[in-house]
Amino acid sequence: MSSRPAHDLLSRIFGYDEFRGPQQAIVEHVAAGNDALVLMPTGGGKSLCYQVPSLLRDGTGIVISPLIALMQDQVEALRQLGVRAEYLNSTLDGETAARVERELLAGELDMLYVAPERLLTGRFLSLLSRSTIALFAIDEAHCVSQWGHDFRPEYRQLTVLHERWPDVPRIALTATADPPTQREIAERLDLTNAQHFVSSFDRPNIRYTVVQKDNAKRQLLDFLKVHRQEAGIVYCMSRRKVEETAEFLCKEGMNALPYHAGLPAEVRAANQRRFLREDGIVMCATIAFGMGIDKPDVRFVAHTDLPKSMEGYYQETGRAGRDGEPAEAWLCYGLGDVVLLKQMIEQSEAGEDRKTLERSKLDHLLGYCESMQCRRQVLLAGFGETYPQPCGNCDNCLLPPDAWDASVAAQKALSCVYRSGQRFGVGHLIDILRGGDNEKVRQFGHTELSTYGIGKDLDARTWRSVFRQLVASSLLEVDSSAYGGLRLTDGSREVLKGQRKVMMRRETPKAARERDRSGQRTGLAVLPQDLALFNALRGLRAELAREQNVPAFVIFHDSTLRNIAEQRPTSVDALGRVGGIGGTKLARYGDRLVEIVREEG
Ligand code: ADP
Ligand code: ZN
Numbered sequence: 060m061s062s063r064p065a066h067d068l069l070s071r072i073f074g075y076d077e078f079r080g081p082q083q084a085i086v087e088h089v090a091a092g093n094d095a096l097v098l099m100p101t102g103g104g105k106s107l108c109y110q111v112p113s114l115l116r117d118g119t120g121i122v123i124s125p126l127i128a129l130m131q132d133q134v135e136a137l138r139q140l141g142v143r144a145e146y147l148n149s150t151l152d153g154e155t156a157a158r159v160e161r162e163l164l165a166g167e168l169d170m171l172y173v174a175p176e177r178l179l180t181g182r183f184l185s186l187l188s189r190s191t192i193a194l195f196a197i198d199e200a201h202c203v204s205q206w207g208h209d210f211r212p213e214y215r216q217l218t219v220l221h222e223r224w225p226d227v228p229r230i231a232l233t234a235t236a237d238p239p240t241q242r243e244i245a246e247r248l249d250l251t252n253a254q255h256f257v258s259s260f261d262r263p264n265i266r267y268t269v270v271q272k273d274n275a276k277r278q279l280l281d282f283l284k285v286h287r288q289e290a291g292i293v294y295c296m297s298r299r300k301v302e303e304t305a306e307f308l309c310k311e312g313m314n315a316l317p318y319h320a321g322l323p324a325e326v327r328a329a330n331q332r333r334f335l336r337e338d339g340i341v342m343c344a345t346i347a348f349g350m351g352i353d354k355p356d357v358r359f360v361a362h363t364d365l366p367k368s369m370e371g372y373y374q375e376t377g378r379a380g381r382d383g384e385p386a387e388a389w390l391c392y393g394l395g396d397v398v399l400l401k402q403m404i405e406q407s408e409a410g411e412d413r414k415t416l417e418r419s420k421l422d423h424l425l426g427y428c429e430s431m432q433c434r435r436q437v438l439l440a441g442f443g444e445t446y447p448q449p450c451g452n453c454d455n456c457l458l459p460p461d462a463w464d465a466s467v468a469a470q471k472a473l474s475c476v477y478r479s480g481q482r483f484g485v486g487h488l489i490d491i492l493r494g495g496d497n498e499k500v501r502q503f504g505h506t507e508l509s510t511y512g513i514g515k516d517l518d519a520r521t522w523r524s525v526f527r528q529l530v531a532s533s534l535l536e537v538d539s540s541a542y543g544g545l546r547l548t549d550g551s552r553e554v555l556k557g558q559r560k561v562m563m564r565r566e567t568p569k570a571a572r573e574r575d576r577s578g579q580r581t582g583l584a585v586l587p588q589d590l591a592l593f594n595a596l597r598g599l600r601a602e603l604a605r606e607q608n609v610p611a612f613v614i615f616h617d618s619t620l621r622n623i624a625e626q627r628p629t630s631v632d633a634l635g636r637v638g639g640i641g642g643t644k645l646a647r648y649g650d651r652l653v654e655i656v657r658e659e660g
Pocket of ligand 1 (some may be wrong): 078
């Protein structure tokens with residue numbers, strides 16, 4: 060027997076060799092009866108922080124979770140490990156709920172997941188006072204913040220736990236990165252005296268890439284080629300675009316499904332279920348999709364439009380790679396997106412304060428998109444975190460962009476805007492600069508302008524990139540009218556007078572990008588010689604999942620199957636030494652796994 064009970068339990072039940080990052084410190088702190096506030100990014104491994112202490116302490120661990128849809132999967136995953144877990148929420152029939160309550164009273168449960176509204180009923184509180192409670196875990200603790208998108212009024216009342224059970228340890232957890240929300244959680248939940256465990260919000264396994272939009276559909280397809288048969292999310296700005304994209308990808312032979320708030324609830328639920336339960340589904344969705352999706356093997360998150368803000372982007376991309384395996388966040392963005400978002404802000408009914416805030420959020424996001432610096436550094440800086448050196452796992456690190464002195468091009472572009480009356484959009488401006496001869500140019504007499512044809516040295520794509528960067532850095536502003544005409548700003552005058560140098564990012568030629576991508580796999584790294592066995596193991600997993608009507612990842616993670624395919628254990632004993640397989644799973648599935656290894660080996 061190990062002298063370290065927590066560690067022993069980790070390997071025996073969960074099949075893991077080591078705690079990750081701060082897990083061990085948190086587990087020991089809570090198991091010893093202390094309160095904790097845990098701030099850890101998605102995929103950081105928050106669940107173990109309360110699951111292990113629940114098992115170490117006497118009584119039942121009570122987990123408060125706002126996501127009813129998730130409870131079932133989490134409880135199922137625990138049962139697969141041989142843990143006596145149940146949940147109580149409005150989806151249970153009375154008989155089952157009564158049984159669960161009896162088991163709680165009889166001390167037969169290791170863990171009980173409960174929705175906050177259920178927890179706060181007088182009936183449930185009185186039930187609790189007659190039970191032995193190991194701890195209270197408050198999951199998604201940011202729901203207590205009224206500034207967040209996920210505000211849940213019942214979370215405010217959770218202070219009752221501390222008042223009625225001062226000796227039961229509480230652990231609150233969230234993946235929210237922004238410091239004001241973190242402070243609010245500590246105050247609202249009465250956790251200011253609890254120890255705070257703050258992790259870095261970096262997600263090292265996610266590779267960030269931003270590309271300039273030129274042919275969005277083609278670019279998306281090229282991106283998805285690298286991720287064949289893998290699960291991922293493609294975010295689109297509008298419902299219509301969600302449906303078009305899903306249809307387009309299906310035509311291209313992919314397993315794509317749509318998800319947005321305008322679809323009937325049954326369709327949404329069915330699509331979400333398929334995404335969770337089947338392998339390799341691409342979910343095309345608005346941001347209505349994702350809250351509480353804890354599928355561990357989402358290999359990519361693609362944005363085909365600009366997200367709303369940096370926080371939004373971090374959350375949405377954070378759904379990739381929860382299992383810690385390589386994953387990709389890909390953003391395709393163009394001038395049109397910038398114009399649209401700027402117009403949305405200007406045209407909104409919001410007050411001036413709100414607009415100022417929205418503008419600065421958008422600027423932060425554009426700064427990220429246009430940055431020539433390591434993306435991770437820019438991303439984390441937005442959350443007040445300093446990432447010391449370039450990460451080596453983003454597009455700018457892997458293929459450092461070329462900067463060019465675009466001062467002259469910027470002057471040409473700005474003076475063209477000025478000469479044509481500060482009311483035309485980019486397409487027309489580029490026609491003038493490149494000396495295009497079309498109806499609109501002639502109609503406005505723009506062939507007579509001094510800027511007509513002065514930009515023939517650059518191609519239209521480069522000009523679009525110049526205009527985009529000018530708008531992104533506020534050297535041009537977008538008219539709030541529907542036409543999206545461009546106007547000069549105070550900054551543009553400095554450029555025109557030659558008082559300000561403008562450095563720009565040179566867009567990588569398409570061929571170079573493809574060469575670059577083809578050499579770099581970012582999906583789950585299965586070696587070619589292991590692929591046949593890996594797929595056979597996946598086949599078995601799919602069968603087991605269907606038999607038990609649970610998601611495949613609840614049975615085994617991809618990474619576990621990959622490890623088996625690599626190590627090819629030919630006995631149940633040897634299988635037990637492969638990471639990720641605890642005692643219960645070994646007993647249940649060991650023989651069948653070994654049989655497949657023998658057949659394929
Ligand atoms: P979070 O809730 O923070 O997003 P989870 O608790 O769902 O993260 O854990 C993310 C993934 O990491 C899960 O697939 C989990 O099984 C795995 N994991 C957590 N802790 C460990 C560990 N110590 N060793 C190996 N895998 C772990
Ligand atoms: Zn980097």
